[in-house]
């Protein structure tokens with residue numbers, strides 16, 4: 505019998521998750537399909553009830569439900585527990601388990617680009633939900649120093665409190681970092697602004713962006729012009745989804761991230 509996985513969110517119409525997951529299911533030849541389900545704010549717990557009733561095999565969770573799902577599942581993985589945020593739900597026996605794969609997906613995208621986080625000094629610009637998952641995962645992957653810079657300093661302090669290796673940063677930390685991450689929404693879509701002065705960036709650094717639309721943001725172009733290696737945001741999107749598939753289908757599942765990335769790129773191109 506075909507198994508169903510789904511993304512829940514509000515709004516969910518523009519989610520790339522269906523495109524990415526269906527491409528991977530098709531490539532692997534598994535009997536799974538994937539739907540996008542609009543779930544109104546406040547109905548996350550009802551969506552989990554529906555998952556139980558309908559036997560849905562797995563859920564991806566987007567805004568605004570990540571916190572509410574974390575409160576409603578039976579058990580949390582360590583990252584989801586630290587973040588109080590869930591982007592993935594799976595079954596373990598008759599229990600629902602909540603996971604957070606965004607940060608690990610980011611670290612996997614760096615690894616794919618040949619960048620080892622173990623022992624690295626990282627500057628993260630931004631302190632929202634995506635930044636928090638990245639900070640948590642960087643610490644789990646062995647980063648020795650994570651500085652957090654944000655427009656609203658109180659949120660930088662809160663994000664830095666996630667792990668002992670993180671501290672609220674100052675602007676000069678950007679020049680001292682091995683890896684610099686834009687985890688703000690600055691540069692998304694037609695916004696051509698930059699998260700900080702790009703003259704702080706230099707040769708020998710790795711500069712990453714979580715924004716993936718456009719794929720080559722002004723931030724990444726400016727970093728490349730100054731000799732830094734760049735890592736785009738689509739890798740994180742693809743790898744967090746690949747981790748979801750391994751959670752749902754099992755560790756030995758065949759998950760083709762190249763197929764997933766190509767499907768996401770085609771969808772982004774067709775959307776303009």
Ligand code: NAP
Pocket residue numbers: 606629630631632633634635654655656659687688689690692699714715716737738740741742744
């Ligand atoms: P969020 O929770 O709303 O946080 C937004 C962050 O951006 C906050 O730190 C905010 O600062 C900062 N910000 C927004 N506008 C700014 C401005 N004009 N100047 C300076 N800082 C500004 O959003 P999120 O969920 O963390 O997402 C952040 C970005 O990551 C988005 O572009 C999202 O699309 C992307 N993302 C990518 C992936 C992926 O897989 N590649 C996954 C998740 C998210 P304040 O705290 O001061 O408001």
